Amino acid sequence: MMAWRISLRLLRRDWRSGELYLLSAALILTVAAITAVGFFTDRVEATMERQGSELIAADLAIESSSPLPASFQDEAETRGLARARLLEFRSMAVADRAPQLVQIKAVDPAYPLRGQLRLRDGFDSPERAVLGGPPTGEIWVESRLLRLLGIDIGAMLSLGESRLRIGAILSHEPDEGGSLFNLAPRVLMNHADLDATGLIGPASRATYKLLLAGDAVTVDGFKGWVEPRRSPNTSLNDASDARPEFASAVDRASRFLRLATLVTLLVAGSAIALASHRLVERQTDAVAVMRCLGAPRHLLIRIFVLRLVLFGLIASLLGCLVGWLGQLGLAAALSDWFPADLPSASLAPVVVGVATGMIALLGFALPPLVQLARVPPLRALRRDLGTPRASAALTLAAAGLALSLLIVWQANDFALAWKLLVGVLGALASLILVVLALVRLAGGLAGRARGIWRLGLAALARRPSGAVLQIAGFGIGILALLLLAVVRVDLLRTWQDSLPAGAPNTFLINIQPQEVVPLKQFLGESGIETAELYPMIRGRLVRINANEVKPSDYENPRAEQLATREFNLSYGDKSQPDNRIVAGAWWTDAAAPPQFSVEEGIAETLGIKLGDELAFWVSGHEVSGPVTSLREVQWDSFNVNFFVTASPALLGGEAATFITSFYLPTDREAVIPELARRFPSVTPLDVDAILKQVRQVVDRGVLAVEYVFLFTLAAGLLVMYAGIQASLEDRRIEHGILRTLGAGRRALLGSLAVEFTAAGLLAGLLASVFAEATGWLLAEQLFGLEFSFNPTLWVIGVFGSGLAIGLAGTLATYPLLIRPPLQTLRRAG
Template identity: 50%
Template sequence: MRVGAFRYSLRSLLREWRSGELQVLALAVVIAVAAVTSVGFFTDRVQRAMLLQATELLGADLAVVSADEISETLSTGATERGLSIARFVTFPSVVLFGDAAQLAELKAVDGGYPLRGRLRVSEQPFGPELEPEGGPGPGEVWAETRLFQQMGFQVGDRLQVGDTELRVSRVLTYEPDRGGDLFQLAPRVMFNLADVPATGLVTPASRVRHQLLVAGDEAAVNDYRAWAVDRLAANERIEGVRDARPELRQAIERAEQFLGLAALVAVLLAGGAIAVAARHYSERQSDTSAVMRCLGASRDFVVRVFLLRLLWIALLSSLAGALAGYGAQTVLTALLGQWFTGGLPAASAWPVFSGLAVGLVTVLGFALPSMLRIGRVPPLRVLRRELGAPPPAMWLVLGLAMVTLGVLLLWQAGDARLAVRVLGGAVVTGVLLWGVAWAMIWLLKPLRTRGGVALRFGLANLSRRGSLSAVQLSAFGLGIMALLLLALVRVDLLSAWEQNLPEDAPNHFMINVQPEEVEPLRALFESRGLDAPAYYPMVRGRLANINDRPVNPEDYESARAERLAAREFNLSFGDAPQPDNRIIAGRWWQPGDDLAQWSVEEGLAQTLGIAMGDRLVFRVAGESVEGRVTSLRTVQWDSFNVNFFVVAPPELLAEMPATYITSFRLDGQGEGLLAAAVRQFPSITVLDVRALMEQVRSIMDRATLAVEYVFLFTLLAGVTVLFAAIQATRSVRQRETALLRTLGASRRQVLAGLLSEFLVMGALAGLLAAAGATLIGYVLAAQIFDLPFAVNPWLWIAGIGGGAAGVGFAGWLGARGVLKQPPLFTLRKAA
């Protein structure tokens, strides 16, 4: 019997393929699988690229990283175990060539660098690549091609790096431990570690990253890591290949989550189309089931046949969706592939299997209840057409759909809490959308007797099928709302953010200013007719204790809290709060107060669990500095003014080693000033915020464009929901159309009535979407980004007009077949 069910399901599937419900169901599966696999293929290529270059992401098997010079004990322990070692330091600074000044990422390496991978250089910009045995020799410097272009020098010229000049000997084209271009905003300049003292750029207060590289036998490396963990200083940490490039890994993981969740929105809508199509298909197959039962087929045989049909459709459609997803991922690679300097390897076959799993799970989760009811059709239906299978239990339909969606969310997000939150938000949003949609349908009832014949016919159709119309409205409202949020509200928020900045906002930062350099720098600004900026002291310290409780990064669940607990803070001191800071709890210190006080930024306090009155201990230059939290502040971080997380009275930190920082605005007239400042004070670093923001915004725009691209599947899935609903009401529409044609209505009048129904439905869905997008945009602006929000009229125009046009056109395409069938044939069939 099982073999017979298998063969019969395959043969009957070929006969039933012309059924509109099966075509809609298959299309929904193709869209869902294509959305998921397009993201899956891309993320698989990313993960394979990072795996293939794992050791090269460090240039070694292990690295000890510190903001201070690494102790000799750690390097001695490595050599005693037969491991190879190398050292390098990195820091930002301005390099000079003639009157040209350019911020660069300086990297000073010793003769052993790199331990894994190979450097690549060329003799001239864009020339053939070579693989040298080691890094630059003493007195030499290698620079990236873009620095040649920006500053106009050639191989053989001399660059001023701090207090010394170094000869440009080669063009640097590849570093094995750089890993990708993401967040590396300044061009690289590499020179020999022996030349660092001559530059005068590395001082105890400088922002320098020291690295000790270790490589060798795996067992020896593991032994060294276990030995070194207990001997690390407070500022030192160990990174393995799994820890390399955390900023790249975290950014990619976040992008993967967003893309995956965007794909799941398409899966959710496709699941709705599958449920509607399967429900209507099961109703249409009631006659077939009754005949099969009359001819001796058992209930189990009937159920197996229809379940096997469902599985055939799921499998074949999933394969087609995986093929479409592979083609779609090429666009994602074009958008985001530039994040990886070495390119991306070919994808594996694993996303195909995950796509098949998504297709099968989605079909079974949303269509299984309707298929199971086919076996419950009584054989007597052959004689009595009114007899049919009882509808599936609501708890089974909703429960299975929720479990399916929860499993897909957990699989895609990889985070149980995130999956629960997204699932809860989806349920609440769906209920609200359905409730509002039902209310809108109910409010249309009084209008059924007004307007022309076509409009009355369309409104009557919406009102008669209230539940189905509410489901259609909520599904389309969700899809259109997502597109509106991505296409328009995002632009509004970015515009509000830009307008929130004053026209004279600072566009440069100057850091690593020594105390004795503050007054000469002020004089330099004034000598050129410019206002001297305000300089703020900056002391580096690590948070050691909160109320006698040691601060351990591993104790925090939040990734941000863990990073903050592990980092060194830039502390400051002053007699008054900065102009854009606002005290929200406690008060600022006054003359005569206890000097052991801290003022903490509100967000930092919430993240690390710091409250008013808590006693904080910071480790500064090997000493403990203690004080109580006497005020909490809000800080306008996007003002581009200098701001700090923690501020103290001057007397508390005045004896600690400090550098100064300032921000200021310079336009075209300031280029010569920056070069003069760097020549006079080589240790200072000038950051051009304009270039920084352009790079970061470019990254954000490409990631957002990729999410919008994936959301196109959401639009396709929403259209599929409409087609499924059209197919579900096809027989009803055929009978209504036949009756109207018999009573004298022309084909043109009937088509106008159907179009009016779809146009009204699309306009209502767009209205619902525009309202939801406006509300969410307001919440994002007011509660998340603290930005002003203004209602965008184009949001409503695009929502209502676009919804009416899109849904109307899709409905017209699906309803044309209703008008082709002769009325007499329809009435005879109904009889």
């Protein structure tokens, strides 16, 4: 009880004296970064858990790329389950000759079986819930479509060969959560109006769904009945695994954001360590007095630990509050990705935040504080004894253990955590060595400099450990911002500039076989040079040799995703012009035996080799053949290309649609509305518009990461301030001596400006070098792009950092120059 009372008393005293402000700021910042992401992802996951069946608008959804057997509906009716049909596909909608790609969902009146549809009668009208889908002759559309086409409710919209009236704005669908990155505005129509549009043919690219609802026992019984009867391209989704692609995307995004917060932890940990050393120096005299009064070492250690724990709990809770406020900004940055009515977060992120704060505090701050127990009683009389120094090995071990625990925890994947940890430790070691070399260089220049330049550079080299922490911490923050704000833009611009002039910018998909000849004729009459039209068939990879393809057999996330999706297959007697055979040989003529050619990248991902037997489920049956060649594909040419191509003997008899791409000049854009009128089932895809929408999605994600890295930047500022505060006592004595020896305030102020500007320039130089190296690595090695030097990056990184840190550091230490030197020397004695 004595230890508790003393700990509380000392904690109150330290807080009132301002001793803990810096340490609390570093800890609050760390916890805020962790919990801001934690609160946000918790709200998204709570949405998925709360909605449950609403995410699929039913208790069970059967999904396929081909029409579902009528026996499924008959069996569901026999079992007394509620049923609703649903068909999703993309097509062109036309209003007043203005075309727009839309995502169409044709539903029965019973849709949705779970959840509610919500509509608005105008842009500013309140929402209202409805019990079923739109009536015949009417459609409900997303507000984005009205803005894109410049129309309003009541206008007529052409879908294929039908004209339907827009009856309301579609504000919420219970199963819209699956369209995480839906690039096309949504349109909801009655299933009874579908045939009249003429948009769906035998091989059209569409998703067929049968929604079912009922009591759990009946649903489970039906699921057991349909499982052995479903084809390989048919999937079953229930409330427990609703929208797996959505859940997977959320998991990847949240994991990446959580790992991004570790950068903040890494930088803020330096601030915690510096602030702890500063606190130790300020506490030394008080501890010496306690030792003189008979306090044993074990009591002092208990007091320090209890005080640290109490302080950590309070600061961590404050950090959780800041994190809760911070997640509001993150939710706003990603508002287009997730529903606007996210539920409140649980208390789980608070537990995570407090635990993170305590691990960080104990790992980075406990070793220097425990050393206070070794302060001798004689220190009360002899200040020259100084403060006992903590073991460097113990300090590094504790910090490394804390960092390792937090990386493993946040990564939620031991293999990934191990790689990250090795990478982080290697990067830190390299960073420290580079900074030490730069500091030594500054010390060497100090010997040749004169006046304030010599004083400033010598001060930087005189405290190498503090300089390393300051420069490395702030350099990491600047590096993160340079990568996101400059390098990312450079890579995107380089990629865009690498596209050849006249590259295809328009794709036509869903071309029916009977439309191939008239479509070619139409495009020729319109003055458009078309590439060849290629057949396209949907098929799911079900077997490689004798091994069934199962997503669970792959550790690579991309391979796992490929194992669950349907491929776009094609066939032909010759390879595409921009493909290059890298292994094996292409078949010589149309009469060649059944065989496959596979793109080399996907072959490597799925472990496919020359000679392997591949089996695909196509149009209700299995087709198979050997792999006789591997191809290198130039995907950035924007020509039509496929992962897997077959000989005509293998797929030539299957029902197929056709696809082509061509360059559409700006002055020929009027061709698209006429094409949509004459060929209503053909879907044009504007590459430029799609890339713009993709870029908007990516920019949202980058904005979220940049938002998280603002915590890192703040942590970098804290490191700088903590470094200044940690050396404040030494600076006070130095300045007092220099003032006594005749140095003026202006000279000392100039030396401070030189010291901190030099530190900022070194940090900016370090960040710029690493950012440029990262950009080169990504461009040359990963994307195969020509890397170009960007002088703007160096201007922002080096000179911007030098100006910011120089100004901030000079202002922070200016009060030292106001104090009379005699007062400073008396205090030091």
